[in-house]
Amino acid sequence: MKELIKKTVLASGVLRLVSPDASAAILMYHSVLSDPARYADSLGGIIHSQSEFRAQMELLARDYHPVSLDEVVHKLISGGSLSKRSVVVTFDDGYADNYEVAMPILNQIGIPATFYVTVDCVEKRKLPWPSRLRFAFRSTKLPTWTDVRAKTWDLGTPDSREQAYLASCDDCCQRAGAAQEEFVATVEDQLQSRVPDELTSLMMTYDQARGLAHNGHIVGSHTMTHPNMAHITERDAAVELAESKRHLEAELKIPVPHFSYPCPALTPHWSERTRSQSRAVGYGSAVTTNGGVVRSGDNPLSLKRIRPTKTAAGLRWNLECAFAGRIV
Numbered sequence: 001m002k003e004l005i006k007k008t009v010l011a012s013g014v015l016r017l018v019s020p021d022a023s024a025a026i027l028m029y030h031s032v033l034s035d036p037a038r039y040a041d042s043l044g045g046i047i048h049s050q051s052e053f054r055a056q057m058e059l060l061a062r063d064y065h066p067v068s069l070d071e072v073v074h075k076l077i078s079g080g081s082l083s084k085r086s087v088v089v090t091f092d093d094g095y096a097d098n099y100e101v102a103m104p105i106l107n108q109i110g111i112p113a114t115f116y117v118t119v120d121c122v123e124k125r126k127l128p129w130p131s132r133l134r135f136a137f138r139s140t141k142l143p144t145w146t147d148v149r150a151k152t153w154d155l156g157t158p159d160s161r162e163q164a165y166l167a168s169c170d171d172c173c174q175r176a177g178a179a180q181e182e183f184v185a186t187v188e189d190q191l192q193s194r195v196p197d198e199l200t201s202l203m204m205t206y207d208q209a210r211g212l213a214h215n216g217h218i219v220g221s222h223t224m225t226h227p228n229m230a231h232i233t234e235r236d237a238a239v240e241l242a243e244s245k246r247h248l249e250a251e252l253k254i255p256v257p258h259f260s261y262p263c264p265a266l267t268p269h270w271s272e273r274t275r276s277q278s279r280a281v282g283y284g285s286a287v288t289t290n291g292g293v294v295r296s297g298d299n300p301l302s303l304k305r306i307r308p309t310k311t312a313a314g315l316r317w318n319l320e321c322a323f324a325g326r327i328v
């Protein structure tokens with residue numbers, strides 16, 4: 001019934017009538033794989049299947065106006081008006097499948113994309129910490145886990161494991177760099193479980209990042225170690241912003257003016273302080289995970305994005321609602 005109502009609303013065109021002025025929708029993807037279920041215990045629900053992704057990109061090319069992030073940012077800064085129903089495709093984290101699976105589809109259909117890389121994960125060949133913790137909590141054989149405040153968590157059911165995992169994320173997201181690595185390694189030791197080494201091949205290499213850039217796509221920074229930037233110290237935030245930019249620029253030999261805020265746990269995940277820090281380091285744009293479209297006059301250092309659902313029909317609904325001014 002719900003689907004029928006959605007179809008009727010879309011077919012009527014009523015959402016287009018209420019669309020306010022021109023705007024751009026920045027879509028946030030992570031991973032595209034042929035078999036998402038295979039990595040559910042590490043990457044979780046952030047994977048689009050290859051066929052779903054292709055169907056969504058075909059929808060964008062057919063019914064919307066795919067543009068590059070550079071174009072949107074340039075228009076925001078220059079005061080130029082955004083093309084109606086513009087969409088920007090972005091990817092967070094830096095998975096190898098972005099290069100191996102998503103890029104051939106994007107190139108074939110002719111959609112420019114932006115790929116935000118977690119630098120430490122690429123350089124040290126390790127999954128972002130939320131995936132490492134998820135795997136440890138889902139696969140441990142132990143019945144309980146004790147957190148840093150000496151609270152003991154039951155691990156007897158999938159639900160209780162998820163609660164314990166989310167609690168660990170709230171603690172871990174407030175740590176960066178070596179302190180974060182120590183936290184994750186300690187939890188893995190406590191739970192006597194860690195991601196298999198072969199899963200590190202899920203992260204892209206610098207050669208692949210260079211390949212994305214050589215194919216006309218944008219490569220941006222997603223920090224060094226994927227903390228919640230609003231919940232770490234000012235000094236740590238400065239390192240995450242500056243070092244990731246410096247490493248990427250040295251490896252790719254191109255300017256890296258685009259940044260993406262990780263949103264691993266807790267809110268908010270950016271602040272006025274991080275916004276001015278990002279500006280001081282030399283970023284010209286930053287995307288967040290706050291929902292909504294970009295409109296003329298928005299601050300390019302805290303751009304809203306849209307989480308694409310897993311089907312083409314669902315994405316169409318997301319976009320029509322977003323362009324009509326409804327947060328999705």
Ligand SMILES: [Zn+2]
Pocket residue numbers: 092093128222226262263
């Ligand atoms: Zn991320």
